[in-house]
Amino acid sequence: MFVRKWTSNCTCNCCREIQKATKNFTNILGEGSFGTVYKATMATGEVVAVKMLAPNSKQGEKEFQTEVLLLGRLHHRNLVNLLGYCVDKGQRMLVYEFMSNGSLSNLLYDEDKDLSWDDRLQIAVDISHGIQYLHEGAVPPVIHRDLKSANILLDHSVRAKVADFGLSKEEVFDDHKSGLKGTYGYMDPAYISTSKFTMKSDIYSFGIIIFELITAIHPHQNLMEYINLAAMDYDGIDGIIETQLVGKCNLEEVRKLAKIAHKCLHKSPRKRPSIGEISQGIMMIKQRRLVKEDTMSFASSNYSRTLSRIEDQQVELSRIATTMNQREGR
Numbered sequence: 001m002f003v004r005k006w007t008s009n010c011t012c013n014c015c016r017e018i019q020k021a022t023k024n025f026t027n028i029l030g031e032g033s034f035g036t037v038y039k040a041t042m043a044t045g046e047v048v049a050v051k052m053l054a055p056n057s058k059q060g061e062k063e064f065q066t067e068v069l070l071l072g073r074l075h076h077r078n079l080v081n082l083l084g085y086c087v088d089k090g091q092r093m094l095v096y097e098f099m100s101n102g103s104l105s106n107l108l109y110d111e112d113k114d115l116s117w118d119d120r121l122q123i124a125v126d127i128s129h130g131i132q133y134l135h136e137g138a139v140p141p142v143i144h145r146d147l148k149s150a151n152i153l154l155d156h157s158v159r160a161k162v163a164d165f166g167l168s169k170e171e172v173f174d175d176h177k178s179g180l181k182g183t184y185g186y187m188d189p190a191y192i193s194t195s196k197f198t199m200k201s202d203i204y205s206f207g208i209i210i211f212e213l214i215t216a217i218h219p220h221q222n223l224m225e226y227i228n229l230a231a232m233d234y235d236g237i238d239g240i241i242e243t244q245l246v247g248k249c250n251l252e253e254v255r256k257l258a259k260i261a262h263k264c265l266h267k268s269p270r271k272r273p274s275i276g277e278i279s280q281g282i283m284m285i286k287q288r289r290l291v292k293e294d295t296m297s298f299a300s301s302n303y304s305r306t307l308s309r310i311e312d313q314q315v316e317l318s319r320i321a322t323t324m325n326q327r328e329g330r
Contacts, residue, residue: 015088017043018050018095025052030103034060034166039098048083051094063166064092070165074138078130080153080163099161101154104209108149108216117249119158120213121286124257126160127152128279131206134162135199135275140170145197147205148186148219149212169197185219190269200269206278207264214258216242231262256285 019025021040029037035053042048053060064085071082086093104123107113115123134142144162151164167181180187180195186208188201208219214237217223230240237258238251245254260281266272273281 014084014086015091015093018086018093021048022050032164034063040095047098049096049098051096053092053094055090061092064094066168067094067165070142070168070170074134074142074165076130076133076137078126078159078161079133080161096163099153099163100156101158103150104152104154104160104212105149105218107154108212109218114244115158117245117253120245121253121257121282123152123154123158123160124210124213124282125279125286127162127206127209128275128282130160130162131202132275132279134168135202141199142168142170143197143199144168144202144205146182146186147202147209148183149209150183152209185223188269189267198269199275200272203264203272203275203278204269206275207261207272210257210261210264214242214245214254214261215240216244227262227265250289253285253289257282 018040021042022038025036025038027039029039029049031037032051035051038050038052040048040050053064067082068085071079075081080099081097083095083097085095101107107115131144131147134144142165144165145167146164147162151162152160153163154160180192182191182197182205186205188197188204190204191197191201208223211223211227212218215223215226217226217240226240230237233239237255241249241254260273260278263271263273264278
C-alpha cells in the first residue's frame with residue numbers, strides 16, 4: 001500500500017509519490033468545501049482519488065481528523081473506502097478508492113449523461129443501505145450531516161456509495177447545540193430553527209436526494225416549490241418527472257418512491273420514518289417488480305409449454321388420421 005494506514009505521519013515519501021501520480025496536482029476531479037480532489041495513477045497502476053485539504057484551514061483540519069477517525073472504523077459496500085492518508089509539512093491528503101462515474105450530482109445535471117429509471121431506483125437502494133449502516137450498524141451510530149447528491153459517488157457499475165464524512169458526528173444523547181453546518185437546500189428546517197442535528201435531519205436530506213433522482217431539479221433551483229406545487233396538482237409527481245424519464249419508467253414505482261420521499265420531508269422530525277423503514281420500503285418497490293417479472297416469465301413459460309403440447313397433439317392426430325386413411329384405401 002502506497003499510504004500507511006492510520007499512522008500519525010507519513011514516512012514513506014508517499015506525498016512525493018502522490019504529487020507524481022496526480023501529475024503535479026493538475027489532474028483535478030473536482031473542488032470541495034475544504035479542498036481539491038485529484039485523480040491519481042500510482043506507480044503500481046492503481047487509480048485512486050486524492051483530496052488535498054486547504055492549508056491553514058481550521059475547518060479543513062477538523063474535517064481531516066473526522067474522516068480519518070470515522071472511516072478508520074466504518075466499512076460498508078455503500079460507503080466510499082478511505083485507503084489512507086498523508087501528512088507532510090502542513091499538507092494533509094486523504095486517499096480514497098476511485099469512483100469512475102463521479103458524483104450523482106454530475107450525472108443528474110450533465111446533459112450528455114443518461115441515468116435510466118432502473119439506475120435511479122438502484123441508487124436510492126444503495127444510498128439507503130449506506131445511511132442505514134451509519135445509523136443502525138455503526139457503534140456508536142454516526143450522523144452524516146451533509147448528505148447531498150454531490151456527496152454520492154458512483155462506481156463503474158453505477159452503484160452508489162456515500163462519501164465526504166468531514167462534517168459527520170457520532171450520535172451523542174445530550175442537548176448540545178452546534179453551529180449550523182451543511183448545504184443549503186438539503187438542510188432540515190427543524191435543524192435550522194433549533195441548531196440540533198439528529199438522524200432525522202439526515203432523513204430529510206435523503207428525501208431531497210430522492211426527489212432529485214425523480215425530477216433532476218437541483219435544490220438551488222427551487223426544488224421544494226416544485227414538490228409542494230406537485231402535491232396540490234391533479235397530476236402529482238407525474239407532472240415534474242424528468243423529461244428524460246417520460247415514457248421510459250414505471251409510473252407506479254415513481255409514485256411509490258415519491259411517497260417515501262414525502263414522508264422523509266415531514267415537517268415534524270419525529271414523524272419521519274427511520275432509515276430502516278425507508279430502506280425496506282424502497283426494496284419492496286424493487287421486489288414487487290421482480291415478482292411481477294417472475295410471474296410474467298412463469299405465465300409465458302406455461303403458455304409456451306401448453307402451445308408445445310397442442311402442437312404435439314396436432315402432429316399425433318395428423319399421424320393417426322393419415323394411418324386411418326391408408327387403411328381405408330386398402
